[in-house]
Amino acid sequence: MTVQINPDKRETVSGIEHATATVVVQEERTETSHEPDEEFFTPKQVAALFGVHPKTVSRWAKAGKIASVTTLGGHHRYRSADVHGLRRAYSNLTEATSVK
Template sequence: MSDTPDRLLTPAEVARMFHVDPKTVARWALAGKLTSFRTIGGHRRFREAEILAHIASTQQTKES
């Protein structure tokens, strides 16, 4: 396991990576398409490694 913690992304950051609206990212999280968790303040966050893996698998599917 790595000593550095995984970077956490906001819905806006994830939305920019997927070229969609942040509300779409929230809907994907509610539907279980993306894994997220809530901060103590109630804000949704996403683990960068999981998002990058999801993007890679999506691109792989498109290339097939």
């Protein structure tokens, strides 16, 4: 898994400095390369962990920020390891961009 944090910009709004960045998590996997006992999350579960809408999670997957597995029914699932890797990257990003 490759985690890349790209600082976008810093700006001051109403006297408060804000920083934005893009987090990209990439992993080379095929849709069938997973362990039978591996834990998966639904978009709704991932969204709850990050405090975003499930559609945002789908956009992240489409943009390549998190890998997904497609079920036989056409639904997307996210590996526990990928979700936790993104959480670590997101946590590192918020620490790196917080204004002190």
